[in-house]
């Protein structure tokens with residue numbers, strides 16, 4: 001393994017932040033119950049959007065509700081625990097919704113293409129694909145035949161990594177998708193050169209109506225590019241369409257991760273530095289993902305933090 005990969009496997013030092021997140025996870029049910037009326041209206045709105053009947057007002061309603069609930073959850077701390085309250089203060093200072101270069105219309109396509117290329121290189125150097133593959137194995141532990149559908153997959157590096165690994169006794173069909181047809185085409189060319197059996201197609205995470213026979217949707221390092229309402233719609237659609245639901249892997253929002261990302265990217269991949277640090281700041285904390293998944297109607301939601309770098313959330317419709 002590349003020596004740099006140890007960064008992705010460091011034990012999580014964000015003890016106080018984890019304690020704060022645990023408090024917030026416990027409060028998710030109360031937050032949903034306290035906003036019963038808003039939740040019911042948002043659910044009507046995204047049901048309409050999921051079947052193609054919704055409009056911009058429905059999109060705005062889902063997003064506004066998700067933001068109200070997130071704000072309520074972010075108020076949760078612990079008056080008697082100074083470390084939890086300090087973690088809350090740090091988290092508030094850290095959080096950002098500033099747009100990454102990748103999401104700005106004014107940034108030329110060539111710069112975005114280069115950034116995506118760098119991201120793939122970082123994923124390889126840090127063995128991020130290996131960490132996510134472990135989470136995928138866990139999510140599909142009891143499933144022999146599966147169709148894995150990667151959303152917002154960029155140039156498809158993760159599915160190419162999965163396709164190269166041997167899985168005795170398992171037959172997985174793999175599909176890699178992204179909103180940008182150019183990234184999809186690059187991924188398809190690379191997979192063809194290696195003779196890997198992966199289907200590539202353009203797909204908007206907000207419209208999964210064309211998908212059929214998917215066992216598990218996957219979304220890595222992309223949830224923080226979506227607004228809260230968009231995250232809810234993606235999860236709502238995924239848990240209705242796939243028996244194993246959706247596996248989300250994203251960066252952990254922590255001070256440690258800001259410094260680690262700045263140190264790694266600043267020394268190796270300067271052009272990615274801006275988006276890398278902002279990605280950490282934009283990321284949803286585990287308790288926030290649980291809240292959004294529950295709002296989306298997921299019944300079974302589990303989260304883990306396999307290292308200091310990533311949050312993993314697995315949401316399913318039914319037990």
Ligand SMILES: C[S@@+](CC[C@H](N)C(=O)[O-])C[C@H]1O[C@@H](n2cnc3c(N)ncnc32)[C@H](O)[C@@H]1O
Pocket residue numbers: 102119120123151152153154155177178179180183203204205206219220221222225
């Ligand atoms: C930071 S990249 C992550 C790529 C890859 N999943 C990875 O982990 O390296 C974010 C990706 O999300 C894609 N994206 C953003 N909004 C999307 C949407 N609504 N539907 C599908 N893909 C989207 C972008 O085109 C970009 O490729």
